[in-house]
Amino acid sequence: MPNHLDNVLGIHAAALSLRAQRAELLAGNLANADTPNYKARDIDFKALLADAQASQQGRGMQTTHARHLTEAGTAAAPEALYRIPIQPSVDGNTVDAQREKAEYMQNALQYQATLHFVDGQIKTLRTAIRGD
Amino acid sequence: MFKVFDIAGSALSAQSLRLNTTASNLANADSVSSSTEQTYRARHTVFAAALNDAQEAVGVDVRGIVESQAPLRQEYRPDHPMANGDGYVFLPNVNAVEEMTNMISASRAYQSNVEVINTAKQLMLKTLTLGQ
Numbered sequence: 105m106p107n108h109l110d111n112v113l114g115i116h117a118a119a120l121s122l123r124a125q126r127a128e129l130l131a132g133n134l135a136n137a138d139t140p141n142y143k144a145r146d147i148d149f150k151a152l153l154a155d156a157q158a159s160q161q162g163r164g165m166q167t168t169h170a171r172h173l174t175e176a177g178t179a180a181a182p183e184a185l186y187r188i189p190i191q192p193s194v195d196g197n198t199v200d201a202q203r204e205k206a207e208y209m210q211n212a213l214q215y216q217a218t219l220h221f222v223d224g225q226i227k228t229l230r231t232a233i234r235g236d
Numbered sequence: 237m238f239k240v241f242d243i244a245g246s247a248l249s250a251q252s253l254r255l256n257t258t259a260s261n262l263a264n265a266d267s268v269s270s271s272t273e274q275t276y277r278a279r280h281t282v283f284a285a286a287l288n289d290a291q292e293a294v295g296v297d298v299r300g301i302v303e304s305q306a307p308l309r310q311e312y313r314p315d316h317p318m319a320n321g322d323g324y325v326f327l328p329n330v331n332a333v334e335e336m337t338n339m340i341s342a343s344r345a346y347q348s349n350v351e352v353i354n355t356a357k358q359l360m361l362k363t364l365t366l367g368q
Contacts, residue, residue, distance in 0.1 A: 124237035125293075127359070131240040131352050132293035135247030137345055138254075139283040139296055184292075205348060212355045219362055226367035 111160070112229060116221045118156040122149060123215040129184055130208040133199050141196035144187040144204065237363075239293060240356040246286065246295030247349040253298055254281045254342040258335050265330040270320045276328040278304035278335075304329050 126147055136142040171183060189198035257279045264276040279301050286297040306329040314323030 128239045128293035131243045134348055134352055135243045135296045136285050139285050142285045212359055215359050223366055
């Protein structure tokens, strides 16, 4: 259990916000599945979460740039990277609808898992407060 | 997360416009006229990503509807009531095969965006019941 009340949700709060942002990016990819010259984008979730975790545990990097992570462990606007296309189309679009759909569904499941962890933390706290 | 609804919603409206133009093209595939100016021309939507900031998820924007520049069909039917002085009638440059593939593509894209909205809605509802 974390000692500080503001830290009670741990890394899961930052993860939840990252998952939500990733859902938006993937929805944007799917929305532009038929847009010529649109390039599919995604964030490197693992690296961003590791950064958030490091800064939350107090051994993070110093913020010397606007895009650096903040102290509270919540990521600033994550940097969107371009996806490497498997089968690019002639019109310059790199969205693979099937792949994006799969990623979106996986992200949704992981969002629910994180939600479950947060819910568990809240329930633990509530049990401790009530004592019943 | 709320941006998912905007993004997928923009795709729904863009794809339904594409379906509308397809319906219009197929409906007018045999609309006869007596001069090239009055003849219906196949219409196609132009999609573009609604870019604002390179780091943000974006929806899709319909930049306009363009008329096909393909040559019109001309048929010699002197007994047709719409025939011009030389006995010719003009038919639209609608390609039925192209329209059917456009229709299937638009319908599939519409379906996947509805799925995206449904998943986001379920995630939001679960987030609302957090800690209950």
